Amino acid sequence: MNAITNLSPDLSRRNFLGVSGVFVLGACLPSCARTPAPPVATEPFVPNLFLALEPDGTVHVTAHRSEMGQGIRTALAQVVADELDADWSRVVVDQADGDAKYGDQNTDGSRSILLNYERLRTAGAAARMMLRQAAAQHWGVGVDEVEATNHEVIHAGSGQRLGYGDLAGIAATLPVPEDPPRKSEAEHRYIGKHAVHVDAADIVRGKGTYGADFLMPNMATAVVVRCPWLGGGVKNILNKPNTAPGLLAIEILDPSASAGPVFNPVGGVAVVADDTYTAMRIARDLEIEWADSPNQTFSSDALQEELRKALTQPGTPVPNAEKGDVDAVFAEGMTELSATYETPFLAHAPMEPPVAIADVSGGMCVVHGPFQDPQSARGLVAAWLGYEPENVTVTPTLLGGAFGRKSKPDFGLEAVELSKRLGRPIRVQWSREDDIRHDYFHASSAQYHRAAIDERGHPKAWLERTAFPSITTVFDGGATMPADWELEMGFSNLPYTVENQRMEFAGLRPGVRIGWMRSVCNIFHAFSANVFADEMAAAAGRDPIEHRLEILPASGVLKVPGMQPPEGHGQDVGRLRHVIERVRALSEWDRPRPEGTGLGFAVHHSFRSYVAVVLEASVANGTPTVSNAYVVLDCGTYVNADTCVAQMEGAVVFGLSLALLGKIDMADGVVAQSNFHDYPLLRISEAPATSVELVPAQGRLPAGVGEPGVPPVAPALVNALFAATGTRHRSLPIKVA
Amino acid sequence: MALKLNVNGRDVEADVAPDTPLLWVLRDHLGLTGTKFGCGGAYCGACTVHVNGSPVRSCQLPVSGATDAPITTIEALEAAHPELLDVWVKNNVAQCGYCQSGQLMSAAALLEGNASPTDADIDAAMAGNLCRCGTYVRIRAAIHEAAAQRTGGNAS
Numbered sequence: 042m043n044a045i046t047n048l049s050p051d052l053s054r055r056n057f058l059g060v061s062g063v064f065v066l067g068a069c070l071p072s073c074a075r076t077p078a079p080p081v082a083t084e085p086f087v088p089n090l091f092l093a094l095e096p097d098g099t100v101h102v103t104a105h106r107s108e109m110g111q112g113i114r115t116a117l118a119q120v121v122a123d124e125l126d127a128d129w130s131r132v133v134v135d136q137a138d139g140d141a142k143y144g145d146q147n148t149d150g151s152r153s154i155l156l157n158y159e160r161l162r163t164a165g166a167a168a169r170m171m172l173r174q175a176a177a178q179h180w181g182v183g184v185d186e187v188e189a190t191n192h193e194v195i196h197a198g199s200g201q202r203l204g205y206g207d208l209a210g211i212a213a214t215l216p217v218p219e220d221p222p223r224k225s226e227a228e229h230r231y232i233g234k235h236a237v238h239v240d241a242a243d244i245v246r247g248k249g250t251y252g253a254d255f256l257m258p259n260m261a262t263a264v265v266v267r268c269p270w271l272g273g274g275v276k277n278i279l280n281k282p283n284t285a286p287g288l289l290a291i292e293i294l295d296p297s298a299s300a301g302p303v304f305n306p307v308g309g310v311a312v313v314a315d316d317t318y319t320a321m322r323i324a325r326d327l328e329i330e331w332a333d334s335p336n337q338t339f340s341s342d343a344l345q346e347e348l349r350k351a352l353t354q355p356g357t358p359v360p361n362a363e364k365g366d367v368d369a370v371f372a373e374g375m376t377e378l379s380a381t382y383e384t385p386f387l388a389h390a391p392m393e394p395p396v397a398i399a400d401v402s403g404g405m406c407v408v409h410g411p412f413q414d415p416q417s418a419r420g421l422v423a424a425w426l427g428y429e430p431e432n433v434t435v436t437p438t439l440l441g442g443a444f445g446r447k448s449k450p451d452f453g454l455e456a457v458e459l460s461k462r463l464g465r466p467i468r469v470q471w472s473r474e475d476d477i478r479h480d481y482f483h484a485s486s487a488q489y490h491r492a493a494i495d496e497r498g499h500p501k502a503w504l505e506r507t508a509f510p511s512i513t514t515v516f517d518g519g520a521t522m523p524a525d526w527e528l529e530m531g532f533s534n535l536p537y538t539v540e541n542q543r544m545e546f547a548g549l550r551p552g553v554r555i556g557w558m559r560s561v562c563n564i565f566h567a568f569s570a571n572v573f574a575d576e577m578a579a580a581a582g583r584d585p586i587e588h589r590l591e592i593l594p595a596s597g598v599l600k601v602p603g604m605q606p607p608e609g610h611g612q613d614v615g616r617l618r619h620v621i622e623r624v625r626a627l628s629e630w631d632r633p634r635p636e637g638t639g640l641g642f643a644v645h646h647s648f649r650s651y652v653a654v655v656l657e658a659s660v661a662n663g664t665p666t667v668s669n670a671y672v673v674l675d676c677g678t679y680v681n682a683d684t685c686v687a688q689m690e691g692a693v694v695f696g697l698s699l700a701l702l703g704k705i706d707m708a709d710g711v712v713a714q715s716n717f718h719d720y721p722l723l724r725i726s727e728a729p730a731t732s733v734e735l736v737p738a739q740g741r742l743p744a745g746v747g748e749p750g751v752p753p754v755a756p757a758l759v760n761a762l763f764a765a766t767g768t769r770h771r772s773l774p775i776k777v778a
Numbered sequence: 779m780a781l782k783l784n785v786n787g788r789d790v791e792a793d794v795a796p797d798t799p800l801l802w803v804l805r806d807h808l809g810l811t812g813t814k815f816g817c818g819g820a821y822c823g824a825c826t827v828h829v830n831g832s833p834v835r836s837c838q839l840p841v842s843g844a845t846d847a848p849i850t851t852i853e854a855l856e857a858a859h860p861e862l863l864d865v866w867v868k869n870n871v872a873q874c875g876y877c878q879s880g881q882l883m884s885a886a887a888l889l890e891g892n893a894s895p896t897d898a899d900i901d902a903a904m905a906g907n908l909c910r911c912g913t914y915v916r917i918r919a920a921i922h923e924a925a926a927q928r929t930g931g932n933a934s
Binding site for chain 1: 794795798799802805806807810811812813814815816817818819821822824851852853855856862863866867868870872873874875876877878879882900901902904905907908909910911912913914915916917918
């Protein structure tokens with residue numbers, strides 16, 4: 042069921058059309074004979090990949106991106122339905138399989154709307170145009186004389202009207218226009234408005250289908266015990282049971298070599314049983330001897346030490362980033378500031394642990410599960426089996442959270458391999474412990490900043506260094522260094538005005554798999570840069586927001602070294618300044634807070650959007666408390682206003698979880714944490730009241746929403762705690778002594 | 779051995795080992811997949827159901843401990859708490875939605891015992907339910923709104 046509310050329906054226009062229709066009809070009777078309705082079509086009208094109109098008027102919108110809480114199934118449908126001018130209550134959303142015909146389906150990088158907005162508008166607008174043409178043809182009138190609105194085509198001249206479904210048959214015979222007229226922003230009735238998510242009514246009734254909820258006949262469930270260190274194979278099962286009630290098979294899965302190939306399963310012992318609990322119970326009791334691997338000596342503490350060490354010497358310079366002469370300014374004896382910032386490994390920990398169902402039979406393979414990129418999963422499954430992609434179907438279920446984890450379909454490949462071996466549908470269910478210990482971890486990192494500042498806290502020279510294990514280490518067995526696109530996440534595109542600047546980076550190979558987690562490298566780069574800027578302001582006794590506005594350029598699109606943004610998406614300093622000004626107002630920045638309560642500010646441009654955050658925090662009994670969060674988002678043109686607000690609210694919680702609680706440690710190649718008791722997430726009592734302001738679209742290009750809210754949160758908290766207590770925390774998670 | 783249970787007002791049987799957690803009996807044997815597996819350790823609350831009207835983490839309750847008490851799951855919550863479902867939908871509380879069955883079961887139990895909960899009451903009653911998407915502020919607001927509807931007033 043799809044409900045949309047608070048849409049401020051265009052009642053005046055609808056009434057006008059209704060009244061004028063009746064009036065004209067009355068005026069021309071009896072000379073205007075009514076044309077009989079066209080015969081009912083036998084097939085749906087399918088003008089393109091994203092839209093199908095049933096003869097009964099039901100509109101199917103195909104969502105080719107995965108739903109993981111960002112509301113994309115709803116937003117994609119809003120775009121199509123708006124340009125179609127459909128009645129929202131007659132729109133249903135179908136989920137697409139992974140298929141190259143849709144183009145990019147990789148639901149990450151906060152770019153579903155950025156990539157598809159115009160394309161889906163065109164899809165809806167083309168169908169609307171064709172329905173008008175169909176009606177005009179049927180009535181024998183000019184297409185300019187008919188209007189399509191709210192699921193009907195109306196000829197005002199004769200008062201005749203036909204529902205969209207009535208026109209499906211004729212419309213299907215017409216050529217699809219390539220460049221149909223599209224609505225102006227003012228004409229939008231769903232885009233930019235509030236819509237209840239299309240899956241909301243199912244979710245609250247327990248009817249949403251997530252990975253583990255998809256069932257196949259004759260399905261068995263597997264639980265895999267994986268080697269505690271990456272790359273270790275099974276040497277021996279010491280207590281392998283021959284039989285047990287409900288036990289179907291025990292299968293050994295070989296590990297992929299070291300950290301690659303990219304998304305192959307890590308291997309282990311699979312216990313296949315009639316039901317999940319039986320598989321879990323038998324798996325829990327297995328005693329397994331594991332083979333050695335080079336990753337067995339990996340220590341996150343040792344890696345962190347290496348990262349810190351790397352920052353003490355010159356790194357690899359970002360190409361074309363050097364400005365002026367940093368060393369000469371540092372030799373001048375101005376006031377200097379330097380600091381090192383550190384952030385730990387993190388696990389994604391979506392509430393739904395990885396799970397997938399596969400059925401390999403008769404030369405075909407069908408996979409269902411929470412996949413962020415069903416298309417690449419399809420290719421990987423096909424390659425795994427040696428099948429043509431045409432013989433593989435990968436269909437996303439709802440994703441019970443993902444945050445980047447479910448871009449990596451290793452869990453799907455486990456199900457595929459087991460189904461191939463056992464000749465029946467297999468569900469592979471990960472436990473929470475599996476999820477925490479065998480993640481593609483968000484990289485730990487360290488940054489070094491050094492600046493020479495004047496009496497106003499303005500930097501005259503700025504050296505920044507970053508060091509972290511790159512995501513590319515998963516793709517390339519020889520890679521050590523961060524990629525330009527990782528540096529472009531808040532490091533090489535630092536927006537501040539400084540005449541003498543140098544940017545250097547370093548990397549290391551880790552003994553675990555690195556992955557992208559919501560906001561990726563922006564998390565640590567926004568953290569260090571925003572805290573360091575706050576330290577400059579503090580060193581000069583300046584107001585942090587006033588100071589920040591001063592050290593930003595006045596206006597214009599930034600010229601940055603390193604990787605360049607896509608066309609039209611350069612960092613616009615005017616928009617950055619605007620979100621800062623707005624968050625200053627929203628938070629009532631100048632209003633005095635109680636003694637012991639501090640305000641902290643941070644701003645960051647990421648995923649082509651602009652977010653400024655102010656947090657209000659205090660410390661009591663050694664525990665930081667965040668009482669209020671204020672967020673201003675400029676994401677250009679947005680589709681579902683309420684989703685944007687919700688994503689900012691969620692980003693505050695996600696950001697506070699990593700600022701206050703999140704840390705994954707590895708020793709001897711083994712992850713120390715395992716579940717929410719030792720990898721805690723923020724709970725409701727710790728969630729601040731949150732106010733969100735959305736900058737109006739103003740016809741700008743659509744940009745990211747799911748990720749850009751997270752990066753400013755942790756630095757805003759550090760800056761707030763400094764304002765509250767005078768103590769500067771430079772490592773995450775924050776530990777208040 | 780077949781165990782007798784009363785789930786959502788119906789007498790049912792499940793042929794499972796008595797130590798099987800109620801969660802897996804609901805999901806794998808009774809086809810009630812609305813109750814979710816999140817952690818297996820009673821840390822996250824995704825598996826919350828009502829046993830004898832009280833919120834229980836079904837991943838930690840052996841089914842043998844639930845044979846003598848009525849069990850309610852998310853699939854049957856609407857009958858007693860239509861207002862909760864309504865406000866949850868209307869306010870887009872859910873993001874990914876995976877934890878929301880548990881959130882709703884905890885919220886319903888709170889409202890059964892406390893017609894007008896304060897923020898502190900809500901924080902205490904909902905402390906066992908994690909949400910990685912971070913829907914907490916909407917959960918708080920929705921519980922207040924549902925409470926107001928139940929008592930015939932308006933949400934503040």
